[in-house]
Amino acid sequence: MRDLDDIDLEILQLLSQDARRPYREIADHVDLTPPAVSDRIARLEEQGIIRGFTLDIDREKLQRDVAIVAELEAKPGAVDDVYTAALELDGVEHVFEGMDGRVLVHATLPDANTRSWLESGVDLDALRGYDVTLLTRTDRRVGISATDFSLECVVCGQTVTGDGVTATVDGEIKTFCCPSCEDRYLTEYESRREAID
The missing domain is CATH 1.10.10.10 (Winged helix-like DNA-binding domain superfamily/Winged helix DNA-binding domain)
Incomplete structure (x- = not known):
């Protein structure tokens, strides 16, 4: 890659x-x-x-629906079933599984009757309980920056941070964690190029 x-x-x-x-x-x-x-x-x-x-459809603007986040606490052994069932519920926009086995569901509903909505697709006996939060607003971060990618130094393999440097070598951009690694790479590159010539 x-x-x-x-x-x-x-x-x-x-x-x-x-x-x-x-x-x-x-x-x-x-x-x-x-x-x-x-x-x-x-x-x-x-x-x-x-x-x-x-x-990316804003469902709230389509029908004046209610946006919610439902936190579903699945019983042991039922996490996969709850997660899969949550994906199939009407109005679901996102489903997340936490490390603790909780399933978070972001959805937009035509009314605030979440119990009947949950019962339509999730076996409530598979839950220890659930909690629902009505949302007053939602936003989504759009866009990326170089910090969203963990680039590695081509010399030492360390993660490149804000102090990293780049150099274009034969039309390819190379990323280095520091000027010292950049110097080592360029010196080695030049010596190999001279050996070929």
Whole structure:
């Protein structure tokens, strides 16, 4: 898997703002050709970084529904069944499983009668209990930054932090954790190149 470079990150940022943005417009932003942008996006999909282009519908605005988060405390051995059943409930937007086995469900309902909604798909006998919170607002963080990726130094393998540096070597961007690793890499690269010449 090839490391992400600054152009990849910029493409991801542009797509996170508008997934329908034309390749030509992205190409103008990143100084590439549209086919080069297409190739990079295809590679990001192959690597599993982009898992699809989705539609984000605000269900609350469609029918004046009620947004909730339901915390389902499954009995031992029933977590998988509760999780799977929660995925099938009407109005579900997200389902999460915590390390403690609790299942969190973010959903939008036509009314606040959550018990009948839960009973429509989840076996309540599989639960120790549940708690529901009515939401007054929800937001979703859109966008990415370089800190969302754990890049590794190409010399020592350490995670690159804010003090990291990059260098372009033969058209490829290399990431280093510090200037010392960058110097070691460039020195080694030049000595090998001279040996070939």
